Amino acid sequence: MADRQTVKRIADFIEPLRVKPGSRVHLAKDFDPGFKGGMKKREGVELLHTGVKLLAEYQARLAAQDTHGVLMCLQALDAGGKDGTIRHVMSGVNPQGVHVSGFKVPSAEELDHDYLWRYAQRLPARGDIAIFNRSHYEEVLVVRVHPELLDRQKLPPEARGPDLWHHRYRAINDWERHLTENGFRLVKVFLNLSKEEQRRRFLKRIDLPEKNWKFSAADIREREYWDDYQKAFSDMLSATSTPWAPWYVVPADHKWFARICASALLVHTLLDIDPQYPEVDKKTRKALRAAKHDLEAEAPEGAARDPYAAKHRKGRG
Known part of the structure; x- marks a missing residue:
């Protein structure tokens, strides 16, 4: 069980990552992808182990209490480190209580529903933790950068007006508020990668045969839209960081530091819920x-x- 000092240390650690609700974000100016808080990697590894241990303990409590659920949304550009973050942060938990969903190109069935429908199918049950590897925020990111994707969503003409993105931000905020008010907590993490670090990681995927499978020519094509994505991310963070579901911008140029941050955010949420083992009568x-x-x-x-x-x-x- 975490003591008060540990709880405060975690809260202080994550506070600089939080996007203040109502603030206007300019990603390139406001957040440094290379930031690591003056921490050394050795110290970071120890903190990660502590976080994983706490996460395992509080996940067991969450499952036993069976009242709250937790949804972690991970967003990042290609090579941002989403898969590695999930693998390391969740290494000590019971896999029965954690469900990871990745969202690729929507299926025909999914396109026959509203854009939030397919994400609603993967929400956590009470007592569980769900992780979205990419999430409903793709609908205001990749779809915004590539508006031609809207053609496949079969929207009526009146839904494609100049206020489309404003309407989607509002719908997402309302949906997340509904989830929060019903006992489901959201942990929204944007892994903030620099353009140079992305270039290095792409080259590594090309240079190492065992990583070739992770590289796609589409990654290079998407890199050409770097500035468009930076604007889309900035607008998303500004419009959808709310008191009930704030965004956290995690520096991602150093993988070990990003993993510590993600672990701390998840642990902080569970500590705040403070689930208890049920007392028997x-x-x-x-x-x-x-x-x-x-x-x-x-x-x-x-x-x-x-x-x-x-x-x-x-x-x-």
């Missing part, structure tokens, strides 16, 4: 005592009647 406790008595009576000769209790009594002594 008197009738259940009575049944437990009866079951304990019967099990102790079955102990073989020479064996401890209750090995767990005996071990812990010895430890306290």
Whole structure:
């Protein structure tokens, strides 16, 4: 269980990453992709291990309480580190309680519904953590940079007016507020990668045979829209960082630091929920005592009647 000092340290650590609701974001000026808070990698690895340990403990509580759910939305440009962040941050949790969804090109069935429908199908259940590797924010990012994609969404003419993006921001904010008010917390993370670091990572994917599969010529084509994406991200962060679901801009040029930040954000959310193991009623406790008595009576000769209790009594002594 986290002590007050740990809780405060995590809160102080993530605060500079938070996009203040109502603020106007200019991504290139307001956030440094290479920032690492004066931290050294060795210290960072230790913090990540601490975060993973806390995450495992509080995930178990979240599942046992079965009241809240958590949704982490990860957004980034290509090579931003989404997959690695998921792999490292979630390394210590019970996979039964975590569900990762990646969203590619919409299917014909998905295009026959409103644009939020396919994301709603993958929301977490109470007690679970869901991770969206790309999310509903693609609808105001890649679709905005490539407005020709709107043609496939079969929108009526009146839905494609000059206020289209404003309407989508409003709909997303309302949807997220609805989720929050029903016990589902959102952790929205934008992995902020510099153009130079993206270039380096693309080259590495080309140079290393075992990484060739991760590279696509489409990645280079999308890189040509760098400035358009920076504007789309800036507008998105400005319009959809809300008191109930704020955005956090995580510096992504140093993978180890980005993973620490993502871990801290998820742990901070679980600490804030503070899920508790359910307390059993008197009738259940009575049944437990009866079951304990019967099990102790079955102990073989020479064996401890209750090995767990005996071990812990010895430890306290």
